[in-house]
Amino acid sequence: MSLKVLIVEDQFIEANNLQIIIERVGYQVIGLARSVEEALAIIEKEQPDLALVDIKLQDSVSGIALAPTLNAINIPFIYISANCNHDVIMQAKGTQPYGFIVKPFREKDLLITLEIAMFRHENSLETAVKKEEQLRLNLLKVIDIKDTLSDKMLAIVKSLQTFISFDYLLTKSIPLSTSANFISYLRIGFDEYQFIGTKEFEIITNHTLTDVTKSKIFNEKSTENIIFVEDNFEKMLLKNPDQKLLADKFNLQSLMVLPLALSDNNIFYLFFYSRKCDAYNSSQIKLLQRLSNPLIAVIENLVKSNQSDDKQNVMLNESRGIKKVNAQEPDFFKQIIGKSHLLLNVFDNISHVAPVDTSVLILGESGTGKERMARCIHELSKRKSQPFVKINCAALPFNLFESELFGHEKGSFTGAIERRVGKFELANKGTIFLDEIGDMPPELQSKLLRVLQEKEIDRIGGRDPIKVDVRVLAATNRELEKEVAAGRFRLDLFYRLNVFPVTLPPLRDRKDDIPLLIDHFISIYSKKANKRIKGISKKGLNEALNYHWPGNIRELENLVERAILLSREEILMRLQIPDNISHQYMIFEESKEFKSIDENERDHILQALEKCRGKVWGANGAAELLGIPPTTLHSKMKKFGIKRSPS
Numbered sequence: 135m136s137l138k139v140l141i142v143e144d145q146f147i148e149a150n151n152l153q154i155i156i157e158r159v160g161y162q163v164i165g166l167a168r169s170v171e172e173a174l175a176i177i178e179k180e181q182p183d184l185a186l187v188d189i190k191l192q193d194s195v196s197g198i199a200l201a202p203t204l205n206a207i208n209i210p211f212i213y214i215s216a217n218c219n220h221d222v223i224m225q226a227k228g229t230q231p232y233g234f235i236v237k238p239f240r241e242k243d244l245l246i247t248l249e250i251a252m253f254r255h256e257n258s259l260e261t262a263v264k265k266e267e268q269l270r271l272n273l274l275k276v277i278d279i280k281d282t283l284s285d286k287m288l289a290i291v292k293s294l295q296t297f298i299s300f301d302y303l304l305t306k307s308i309p310l311s312t313s314a315n316f317i318s319y320l321r322i323g324f325d326e327y328q329f330i331g332t333k334e335f336e337i338i339t340n341h342t343l344t345d346v347t348k349s350k351i352f353n354e355k356s357t358e359n360i361i362f363v364e365d366n367f368e369k370m371l372l373k374n375p376d377q378k379l380l381a382d383k384f385n386l387q388s389l390m391v392l393p394l395a396l397s398d399n400n401i402f403y404l405f406f407y408s409r410k411c412d413a414y415n416s417s418q419i420k421l422l423q424r425l426s427n428p429l430i431a432v433i434e435n436l437v438k439s440n441q442s443d444d445k446q447n448v449m450l451n452e453s454r455g456i457k458k459v460n461a462q463e464p465d466f467f468k469q470i471i472g473k474s475h476l477l478l479n480v481f482d483n484i485s486h487v488a489p490v491d492t493s494v495l496i497l498g499e500s501g502t503g504k505e506r507m508a509r510c511i512h513e514l515s516k517r518k519s520q521p522f523v524k525i526n527c528a529a530l531p532f533n534l535f536e537s538e539l540f541g542h543e544k545g546s547f548t549g550a551i552e553r554r555v556g557k558f559e560l561a562n563k564g565t566i567f568l569d570e571i572g573d574m575p576p577e578l579q580s581k582l583l584r585v586l587q588e589k590e591i592d593r594i595g596g597r598d599p600i601k602v603d604v605r606v607l608a609a610t611n612r613e614l615e616k617e618v619a620a621g622r623f624r625l626d627l628f629y630r631l632n633v634f635p636v637t638l639p640p641l642r643d644r645k646d647d648i649p650l651l652i653d654h655f656i657s658i659y660s661k662k663a664n665k666r667i668k669g670i671s672k673k674g675l676n677e678a679l680n681y682h683w684p685g686n687i688r689e690l691e692n693l694v695e696r697a698i699l700l701s702r703e704e705i706l707m708r709l710q711i712p713d714n715i716s717h718q719y720m721i722f723e724e725s726k727e728f729k730s731i732d733e734n735e736r737d738h739i740l741q742a743l744e745k746c747r748g749k750v751w752g753a754n755g756a757a758e759l760l761g762i763p764p765t766t767l768h769s770k771m772k773k774f775g776i777k778r779s780p781s
């Protein structure tokens with residue numbers, strides 16, 4: 135059956151042209167809409183499989199306004215626009231389109247973008263369905279686990295984590311008489327949780343459970359799912375001091391509540407908290423609703439076994455001291471040091487994508503660990519016993535590029551004195567890692583695209599194409615959308631590579647990891663230097679925590695290595711951190727432009743947020759530091775388009 139396409143384009147000739155192109159290859163155009171309103175009417179009558187949406191419509195409403203509806207009903211869409219300025223691209227990107235075509239475009243580019251969009255959509259649907267089924271089975275399996283109650287609870291927590299990312303999960307039953315009435319888990323590593331029951335909670339917060347169960351969210355016998363993100367989360371905290379206590383204690387920034395109505399009229403609540411301020415959305419609520427039956431079955435089983443087993447009651451509700459569960463180091467990411475929640479989010483994504491053959495585009499500033507992550511993806515895949523071949527696209531001279539990637543036959547050009555096998559062939563059955571992909575010359579981008587599409591290469595001077603089976607991982611520290619907008623990077627290649635983007639956070643956004651990384655590098659480089667260095671001084675660590683690390687982990691690694699070589703003591707006194715003030719001065723000199731008052735205010739707010747690690751409200755928050763009310767800071771952040779990115 136041919137795919138049904140909706141075209142949203144106000145220029146008749148262009149809409150007609152699009153229709154001719156796509157009908158020629160077998161798609162069915164179910165409607166030409168000239169405005170968002172017309173598009174909505176068509177969608178209501180006849181659900182398209184895909185929509186092509188022009189961004190700039192004559193009507194005052196932009197095509198981007200259609201995105202929430204299309205996303206909600208799961209219709210993939212591709213934007214078409216003659217305007218590729220950065221702001222438009224960023225605004226469009228935020229709505230998660232399946233493609234972006236810049237006018238004027240070639241017919242071929244349009245068709246490839248359509249094909250990739252459908253491929254990605256089907257793939258993501260299929261994967262989502264498979265994963266959901268797996269989660270359902272995993273939850274039901276918990277019933278048969280013979281382990282203790284807390285092991286069962288932990289199994290549920292871990293199963294849910296792969297779908298609903300959380301940093302703290304609290305479960306609570308109403309009325310309080312149910313024995314498993316307050317259990318919570320704080321995520322402290324990729325697969326590590328700290329169990330926090332009633333007693334532990336009191337030790338950590340200095341408040342009794344009675345203090346913190348006063349709030350409405352806890353006591354309401356509501357069975358509605360609720361999400362608190364961004365401003366709503368802050369507003370909710372103002373009304374619920376107990377939630378504020380939790381949020382401040384664990385640096386939480388959003389909440390999703392799932393009430394489960396048990397058959398004995400009790401309500402069992404799952405509170406998912408995240409350190410990201412926009413972690414939850416309605417699609418997760420829908421997922422949890424679909425899963426409510428297995429969840430209720432497993433929770434009822436859990437509550438029943440808890441009531442019938444006094445010893446386990448003691449373990450859940452009376453345990454003293456703070457327990458780490460599953461404290462053994464997980465194998466998956468042992469090469470990648472760090473436990474900050476931003477990195478844990480990356481681990482979650484990588485653990486989903488690594489085993490499948492999808493291309494992964496690793497983004498992040500220089501030195502954030504992109505190559506290390508690529509190796510890790512390879513190690514976690516079924517290709518791990520096959521070669522991992524790296525190409526640095528920025529370091530290869532232009533004239534050697536093609537021969538390096540695809541190889542050449544003897545005598546195919548002056549200097550080709552013998553046959554050479556290219557990196558793609560060397561990587562056959564394994565993984566190829568294209569580092570600094572943003573620096574690949576445009577002429578070669580089309581050749582790379584061909585390899586990705588046809589899965590075959592042409593050696594220079596060779597007669598027949600050679601089949602290759604490689605998984606492609608690519609990395610860049612450039613903003614590829616900007617490169618596309620500037621015409622330096624092919625759009626179709628961008629979409630091929632951007633199937634699964636992963637962004638590594640800069641070190642300054644995950645300062646919690648600095649002590650771990652310093653210890654890690656001290657242990658490596660002190661062994662190398664044959665010295666016994668035990669650690670770093672408090673002052674040295676504080677300086678490292680206050681530095682902004684433009685060179686990220688590589689810079690930290692180099693500074694630790696240098697300090698070890700120079701150190702005569704068992705403790706590193708300090709790292710030779712470049713002078714922050716002179717650095718700022720340099721930036722000012724380089725930028726030359728004189729800043730407006732608004733720009734200065736924006737920078738100042740950003741600096742305050744960075745210093746307070748994204749915290750706006752309360753003690754040590756940015757509002758306090760700036761000496762303004764949090765609500766004022768909030769509206770200024772809105773005005774300047776600043777979103778909080780906590781450490």
Ligand SMILES: Nc1ncnc2c1ncn2[C@@H]1O[C@H](COP(=O)(O)OP(=O)(O)OP(=O)(O)O)[C@@H](O)[C@H]1O
Binds near residue numbers: 471499504569609654
């Ligand atoms: N999480 C980590 N744990 C330990 N070492 C790390 C981690 N991330 C990066 N490193 C180390 O930091 C250095 C830089 O990492 P890597 O080369 O992977 O960064 P990159 O983002 O690919 O850099 P570039 O963009 O400059 O190519 C390497 O020596 C790497 O081993």
